[in-house]
Amino acid sequence: xxxxxxxxxxxxxxxxxxxxxxxxxxxxxxxxxxxxxxxxxxxxxxxxxxxxxxxxxxxxxxxxxxxxxxxxxxxxxxxxxxxxxxxxxxxxxxxxxxxx
Amino acid sequence: xxxxxxxxxxxxxxxxxxxxxxxxxxxxxxxxxxxxxxxxxxxxxxxxxxxxxxxxxxxxxxxxxxxxxxxxxxxxxxxxxxxxxxxxxxxxxxxxxxxxxxxxxxxxxxxxxxxxxxxxxxxxxxxxxxxxxxxxxxxxxxxxxxxxxxxxxxxxxxxxxxxxxxxxxxxxxxxxxxxxxxxxxxxxxxxxxxxxxxxxxxxxxxxxxxxxxxxxxxxxxxxxxxxxxxxxxxxxxxxxxxxxxxxxxxxxxxxxxxxxxxxxxxxxxxxxxxxxxxxxxxxxxxxxxxxxxxxxxxxxxxxxxxxxxxxxxxxxxxxxxxxxxxxxxxxxxxxxxxxxxxxxxxxxxxxxxxxxxxxxxxxxxxxxxxxxxxxxxxxxxxxxxxxxxxxxxxxxxxxxxxxxxxxxxxxxxxxxxxxxxxxxxxxxxxxxxxxxxxxxxxxxxxxxxxxxxxxxxxxxxxxxxxxxxxxxxxxxxxxxxxxxxxxxx
Amino acid sequence: xxxxxxxxxxxxxxxxxxxxxxxxxxxxxxxxxxxxxxxxxxxxxxxxxxxxxxxxxxxxxxxxxxxxxxxxxxxxxxxxxxxxxxxxxxxxxxxxxxxxxxxxxxxxxxxxxxxxxxxxxxxxxxxxxxxxxxxxxxxxxxxxxxxxxxxxxxxxxxxxxxx
Numbered sequence: 001x002x003x004x005x006x007x008x009x010x011x012x013x014x015x016x017x018x019x020x021x022x023x024x025x026x027x028x029x030x031x032x033x034x035x036x037x038x039x040x041x042x043x044x045x046x047x048x049x050x051x052x053x054x055x056x057x058x059x060x061x062x063x064x065x066x067x068x069x070x071x072x073x074x075x076x077x078x079x080x081x082x083x084x085x086x087x088x089x090x091x092x093x094x095x096x097x098x099x100x
Numbered sequence: 101x102x103x104x105x106x107x108x109x110x111x112x113x114x115x116x117x118x119x120x121x122x123x124x125x126x127x128x129x130x131x132x133x134x135x136x137x138x139x140x141x142x143x144x145x146x147x148x149x150x151x152x153x154x155x156x157x158x159x160x161x162x163x164x165x166x167x168x169x170x171x172x173x174x175x176x177x178x179x180x181x182x183x184x185x186x187x188x189x190x191x192x193x194x195x196x197x198x199x200x201x202x203x204x205x206x207x208x209x210x211x212x213x214x215x216x217x218x219x220x221x222x223x224x225x226x227x228x229x230x231x232x233x234x235x236x237x238x239x240x241x242x243x244x245x246x247x248x249x250x251x252x253x254x255x256x257x258x259x260x261x262x263x264x265x266x267x268x269x270x271x272x273x274x275x276x277x278x279x280x281x282x283x284x285x286x287x288x289x290x291x292x293x294x295x296x297x298x299x300x301x302x303x304x305x306x307x308x309x310x311x312x313x314x315x316x317x318x319x320x321x322x323x324x325x326x327x328x329x330x331x332x333x334x335x336x337x338x339x340x341x342x343x344x345x346x347x348x349x350x351x352x353x354x355x356x357x358x359x360x361x362x363x364x365x366x367x368x369x370x371x372x373x374x375x376x377x378x379x380x381x382x383x384x385x386x387x388x389x390x391x392x393x394x395x396x397x398x399x400x401x402x403x404x405x406x407x408x409x410x411x412x413x414x415x416x417x418x419x420x421x422x423x424x425x426x427x428x429x430x431x432x433x434x435x436x437x438x439x440x441x442x443x444x445x446x447x448x449x450x451x452x453x454x455x456x457x458x459x460x461x462x463x464x465x466x467x468x469x470x471x472x473x474x475x476x477x478x479x480x481x482x483x484x485x486x487x488x489x490x491x492x493x494x495x496x497x498x499x500x501x502x503x504x505x506x507x508x509x510x511x512x513x514x515x516x517x518x519x520x521x522x523x524x525x526x527x528x529x530x531x532x533x534x535x536x537x538x539x540x541x542x543x544x545x546x547x548x549x550x551x552x553x554x555x556x557x558x559x560x561x562x563x564x565x566x567x568x569x570x571x572x573x574x575x576x577x578x579x580x581x582x583x584x585x586x587x588x589x
Numbered sequence: 590x591x592x593x594x595x596x597x598x599x600x601x602x603x604x605x606x607x608x609x610x611x612x613x614x615x616x617x618x619x620x621x622x623x624x625x626x627x628x629x630x631x632x633x634x635x636x637x638x639x640x641x642x643x644x645x646x647x648x649x650x651x652x653x654x655x656x657x658x659x660x661x662x663x664x665x666x667x668x669x670x671x672x673x674x675x676x677x678x679x680x681x682x683x684x685x686x687x688x689x690x691x692x693x694x695x696x697x698x699x700x701x702x703x704x705x706x707x708x709x710x711x712x713x714x715x716x717x718x719x720x721x722x723x724x725x726x727x728x729x730x731x732x733x734x735x736x737x738x739x740x741x742x743x744x745x746x747x748x749x750x751x752x
Contacts, residue, residue: 002591002592002631006591006592006595007591007628007632008288010595010598010599010628012688012691013599013602013688014598014599014602014621015277015281016684016685016687016688016691017599017602017603017606018277018602018606019277019684020606020680020681020684020685021605021606022270022274023680023681023684024606024680024681025606027611028266028270029611029653029656029657030605030611030614031270032270032273032653033605033614033615033618033653034605034606035270035273035274035277036618036645036649037602037605037618037621038274038277038281039276039277039280040621040622040625040645041281042277042280042281042284043625043637043641044625044628044629045281045284045285045288046284046287047628047629047632047634047637048288048632049284049287049288050632050634051632051633051634051711051712053288053291054711055291055292056711056712056716056717056720057287057292057293057720058284058287059634059636059637059712059717060235060717060720060721060725060728061235061283061284061287061293062634062637063637063640063717063721064235064238064239064728064732065280066640066641066644066645067732067735067736068238068239068242068276068732068735069644069645069649070644070648070649070736070739071242071246071735071736071738071739072242072246072269072273072276072739073649073652073653074652074739074740074742074743075246075249075250075269075739075742075743075746076249076269076270076273077652077653077656077743077747078250078742078743078744078746078747079249079250079253079262079265079266079269079746080266080656080660081656081659081660081746081747082253082256082262082265082746082747083253083259083262083263083265083266084660085256086256086257086258086259086262087259087262105723108726113727120734123738124737127741172726172727173723173724173725173726173727175724175725175727175728176727211745213741213742213744213745216741217738217741217742217745220734220737220738220741223734224735227731233728235725235728236727236728236731239728239731239732239735240731242735243731243734243735243738246735246738246739246742247738247742249742250741250742250743250745250746253746254745256746265746314691
């Protein structure tokens with residue numbers, strides 16, 4: 001059987017790839033995909049711990065994270081669409097009406 | 101198959117049920133066209149807020165002696181601490197609704213969804229304050245955040261509002277990722293997500309499992325984003341500047357208090373045995389947050405942006421009290437958040453009045469000579485700014501006094517000194533507005549259209565002025581209330 | 590089996606982060622999600638594995654693809670602004686440093702002990718539903734409000750015209 005450590009390391013790798021993506025990409029859609037990747041990595045941690053702790057709470061948490069991710073995706077994409085209507089870009093570099 | 105249903109005390113969530121019901125009600129009401137326009141939507145939601153506040157104030161199903169009542173499999177608690185915070189949120193929402201009524205009409209966003217989302221955000225905040233399980237706190241936080249993402253971008257035709265929503269959304273969900281990872285690691289290290297369970301496990305097991313510490317640090321980052329502590333503050337100025345002014349007022353009072361409520365409860369209730377580690381980190385965060393917030397605020401000309409930086413600085417003061425972690429510290433945080441709600445929403449109410457239609461007049465030059473034209477408005481603004489600075493006899497002064505004395509009593513003299521120095525720095529930029537209002541003649545180049553005052557706005561201003569003065573001159577009732585709230589923690 | 594799926598997941602994640610085209614990025618993210626569903630099956634989380642495919646790959650990613658096609662984004666991402674390269678580089682280094690430490694910690698960490706007892710039918714729909722509707726009743730209700738708020742929000746922002 002694969003030890004718990006390996007699941008956790010896989011999850012940490014995916015989480016870090018997502019986090020690096022958020023900092024390096026300029027396209028709002030891809031940044032949001034990177035955030036989804038981070039949430040998925042967290043789900044993996046929950047499920048792995050759940051299995052090794054022999055405790056089902058982690059499954060419920062994952063269930064709720066999926067719900068939240070779906071809700072966030074709907075709202076986030078609506079925000080991107082409403083911005084695209086005003087200014088035809090999803091590039092966060094061009095969003096500089098306000099200084100960082 | 102036998103299923104054991106846990107005891108459900110519905111009465112413990114009456115205030116939340118009322119807020120949610122009114123949120124849905126407001127949504128449905130606007131379907132029916134009426135002859136009286138759409139103003140009633142705002143007043144309906146206000147009625148819901150007041151009703152919820154009355155029930156919260158009475159304690160709902162909580163014990164008479166203020167003892168905590170647990171329900172829903174120990175995931176939910178009604179205690180004085182959560183009730184105090186809920187009243188702060190409801191006050192913030194009530195004031196926000198009052199200052200929104202004219203604004204939404206001007207901007208053409210006067211529809212039920214606006215108030216509905218405000219109420220949903222409030223429900224989320226209340227769930228954060230009362231949750232004793234990380235899953236409830238997480239879902240409450242998300243309910244609040246998702247509603248706020250939409251509200252920040254609510255003025256759809258204004259690009260700056262869209263951008264504000266996008267920025268808030270991306271950084272907010274990024275922070276959620278960190279928060280969740282922290283929760284996952286805590287769950288893994290302790291096998292439970294209930295705050296009591298976590299603290300029980302840590303006190304039994306050996307101290308300092310690396311996964312546990314990692315989880316705590318990630319939680320700290322997640323909450324740091326939500327309260328806009330430096331270095332996780334970069335979203336704040338842009339989001340606050342771009343969002344519609346009433347929403348900015350709301351965001352800087354309610355949700356920030358909610359994040360603090362959850363932050364405090366998680367760290368003091370679940371992780372007291374790791375205190376040695378997190379106190380040092382929060383010490384640094386507090387010092388950085390105050391200093392950077394105040395220094396950058398010095399150079400701002402846009403009043404809304406200046407208030408955004410000032411709200412970062414104020415989060416820093418609250419963190420100072422957090423460091424002391426004892427009863428006095430928590431009580432001073434409660435007191436300060438209440439005072440901050442009054443003075444900050446008051447200041448934003450004036451910003452909205454002066455901003456006028458389309459929020460065009462939000463720069464410092466639009467405030468010049470205000471005292472000559474509208475002496476009462478200028479006096480109110482002056483009071484709010486003095487309170488934000490921390491000058492007696494205002495609520496802000498007493499709040500800061502309590503925070504600094506809490507820090508000194510716990511032996512953090514260095515941090516208290518930094519806080520006092522920061523207060524001195526902040527005098528400069530608050531005074532800049534006051535000087536512009538009182539000392540300068542109105543600039544002839546600036547077109548002055550008459551300001552419009554509506555009854556709702558006047559009530560909101562009156563309440564805020566009353567709150568600031570009352571809490572500044574007779575603070576003892578409030579501080580004893582805040583201290584009782586800690587007893588049942 | 591785990592190592593193959595895990596390897597594919599990491600590889601697709603890297604493709605997603607480095608790919609210029611949003612559509613390809615979305616496709617590789619779908620691959621990552623399928624891989625994770627496979628890992629959930631290995632971990633006996635059958636319901637979650639099914640939900641992973643239905644909700645994430647089926648609903649969320651389809652929504653992404655819809656938006657990408659709706660907006661018909663032109664490829665003009667281009668180079669990162671010069672003054673930002675240093676900033677980004679710092680971030681990547683910081684993330685990498687934190688990550689290496691994390692792996693060290695997790696590798697060396699004393700992992701939690703397995704809990705007593707044996708759950709009958711671990712990870713099946715019946716058991717998940719049983720605790721979802723008893724102990725986790727309050728979170729379930731909050732989730733329903735959250736979805737309602739999200740629907741209202743999404744409609745109000747994306748609607749063509751508000752009267």
